[in-house]
Amino acid sequence: MKQKNRLKSRRAFLKTGIFITGAVVIGTGLNYAIRPDTQPIARMLTHYLDYPDLAIQLGGSLIKNEPALAQLTLEQMTELVLQDVGLKKDQLSYYSLLTNMDNYRKAIHKDFDIENIVHVDGWVISRTEGHLCALLYLYENANGRHA
């Protein structure tokens, strides 16, 4: 039940975010730069993931398994996740956030195509997905939800 409510609130947030973003886009043009704060960007990116408990678990395990990821801060992990689809934090626009979903789909599709995958806790996921899970893990930790 807790997870369902959480999912519901996360989806509501995403829908609201998309609505507001859309309004801003219409109002100010597609290349309006957003303030490059890590937290909102991370929050937006991690909303691509359903069932956050499992995603957080996978993210934590991946960080534990891969020393290179373990050294990253939330900000660095956010940048890594953006890099996976060719974006930089200071180049973000609302438009790019809106279209990120499709960019991630493409990146994940390509990962599986070229075997850019990770094995984590019995799951086989794309590296891009792994990075998203790791970002969610760090984001939740940063907000004190999964210490």
Add this chain to the structure above:
Amino acid sequence: MCASNVKTVQFRRIINAHLNYPSDSQEKYTTAMFIDARELDQGQHIKADICIIGAGAAGITIAREYIGTSTKVALLESGGLEIDVKTQSLYDGENIGLPSFPLRSNRLRFFGGTTNHWAGHCRPLDPIDFEKRKWLPHSGWPISRSDLDPFYRRAQPIVGLGPYEYENLAFWQSKINQPDLPLKESRLKTVVYNQSPPTRFGMQYRQELKDASNISVYLYANVLDILTNESATRVTSLKVACIDGPEFSLSARTFILATGGMENARLLLLSNSIAKNGLGNDNDLVGRYFMDHLLLRPGADISFSDPRLNLHLYDAVHEVAGGKMFAILASPEVLLRKEKLNNFRLHLIKAKPKTADADGRIFSQLDAVPGAEDHRLDDLPERKMNKDFIALHLVLEPTPNPDSRITLSDKTDLFGQHQINVNWQMKDNDLSHAHRAMELAALEFGRMGLGRAYGEIFKDSSRWPRNMEAGKHHCGTTRMTDSPKTGVADRNCKVYNISNLYLTGSSLFPTIGYANPTLTIVALALRLSDHLKGLPA
């Protein structure tokens, strides 16, 4: 009428009652060729042109090939028309290697053999399965798939299957209108499998054999010894006995051993009165290379991103054109060669997960064809309700292993004959083949945006998952090769250095691919009968 004839007639009445024949039909008595060997006289000698030992899929197939000819065929069956405990106990033995199923129950010792409980899955071996593969030690048949193709075609209706269209997926799809998965064909492909009703050979072909005046089926006839001349180069006769009856002998021009993947080896090893190591065993090969398919059921569970996915081509059996089919996944030859993989197949089974305890639809939002306008599934009732997974069942070809073998045990059966010890072993790289097979599936389901794979094998690639099991397809113990140094039988299934002893069945298989063995067993039996018919009388 002598006493034994009276007994035989009485028994035929019983058998006829089993077969629903009118008990007062004198004609049936005169044509009925099912004989209860327990009613024979002690020391009686029987003569035939061809003697087939074992009335399973192979033995019955060969016997049928002689119906209506002038060849007198004796078909010996250890059991009766139904299972009985005493006869079945003759299969007792011990698994001393990898855990497997009890030897008494995973084979059946009565008329029809193990087809009395088989599942009916059929497909020919792939062409690559017959090849000598450099990366697969001890691989290579002495014949090719094209050598066997005409016999596969002939085997198809015998096993109760429809059109021989294994390489023509479009043929089936045009009739059932079910889509296949958009697989990357250099990685995985959709493959046609056929489903037998399944044909119970003992039931299906009993009448034909009964009506054949030149075929004599001896029930309850257990071969204890294959007797040869002094040089062990020619079989002269068989020593046969019944559990509660007489001992008798049988001589023939040609003998065919058709008792299955384990018993063929056992009987050769037991026949050691002249050849001290057993018949055909000059090079210590009889009983070695014992193989069984390696199964993971499941190897992984796929949690779907979209429960609307239509997998009916794979997870249902379709009745088409007088046959039944379903589809599986397998890798193309080019990938097997490139990655030096053993052959394998994957079944897609709609099931609740056995290994996954978490909902894996983490990536549902991200799983879609890139560029799709709307992939959000939040409002679909199925998404909330449907928690079904597809279980991917792996069937892996094992690496032939001379240390995986059947030997005679010190324990004995009701006749005082040595039972068998089965030391089933696999090679270390079989696990890596299984891991890679499951990974290929995970890659494809991810690439197609359909779901993610979870499996115990991905958690720890250094050990077999706990659910690894045998396929109950016993093969390889009297392999056919082109040299007596590497095999027991030649390309015509004749035991090396014995002029009139032939083998048939899965014990001949040097490698076993991923396909269930029965269709190949029947095809090889047809090929052997053609060969024998072509020999000078």
